[in-house]
Amino acid sequence: MPVKIRLQRKGKKGKPFYWIVAADARAKRDGKYLDKIGTYNPNTNPATINLDVDGAVKWLENGAQPTDTARAILGYKGVMLKKHLKGGVKKGAFTEEQMEEKFNAWVSEKEGKISAKAGGLQKDADAAAAKALEAEKAVNQARIAANAPVVEEAPAEEAPAADASSEEE
Template identity: 55%
Template sequence: MSVKIRLQRHGSKGKPFFHIVVADSRSRRDGKFIEKLGTYNPITNPATIDLNVDSAVKWLNNGAQPTDTARAILSYKGALYKKHLQGGVAKGAFDEAEAEKRFASWLESKDSKVEGKKENLATAKSDAKKAAFDAETKVNEARISAAAQAKADAQAAEDAANAPVAKETAAETTEEGTEETQA
């Protein structure tokens, strides 16, 4: 029996969510499996991966072959590195404590990289939001000033149209006033 570490698809259309499982290679993709090792959500940025590293290493040592995507996930979470370190312990290159120390330092550096990426994404998102807000404010100010200018132009045109009428009315009243005084 050939055992594979592979992904089992769940989730709705366009919103995938995967379980990382150990399964017989002859079983269907979403069929029965031997053990569930974790989950993988590619929708989030960065992708959310929850993996039982010790169990994955146990299956790798027992001969389970990961698929390409599962291999990338196992590498990302450090399961392949931990297996590599256990091989060094078995050969006598270093002891178990040194292997654990190396793995812990690797995990720490990996976590700092992931946190850095999250912070950069959050900063970029807030910067984009601020730039969009500034652009919208600029457009609104231009729209308000154009409306004020149009209102001022309309008022000036109305005043210009009313001014000759007012002069004619004033002239008519003065003419009528002079006729009345003469009478």
């Protein structure tokens, strides 16, 4: 039975949410699956991916073939790297501890890049909000300036008339 690692669509129309599953290649896209490996939410920025790395590596070592999109997601989360490193351990290139050390170093570097991107996006959003606030303040000041002279003119005209009548007395 050929096994594929692929995305199974969930969510509502216009708001996709995916499960990453290992399924028989002959099964329907949203049909029966063998194992749920993780989730993928493309609606957030950056996209949210929760993945059981060891489970995915196990399926890949047993011959499961990922689809193109699933392969990109697995590569993004380091599953393909971990599979590659496990091959090095089997060949005797390095030990299990060295493999874990390399993988953890890669994961920490990747998380740093992702957090930097998220921080940059938040910074851009804050800057845009501040710019919109300044534009709104400018519009409000223009409205006040347009309405203020009308209010100030009426009392100014009445005040000299009152002074003139007091001078006559």
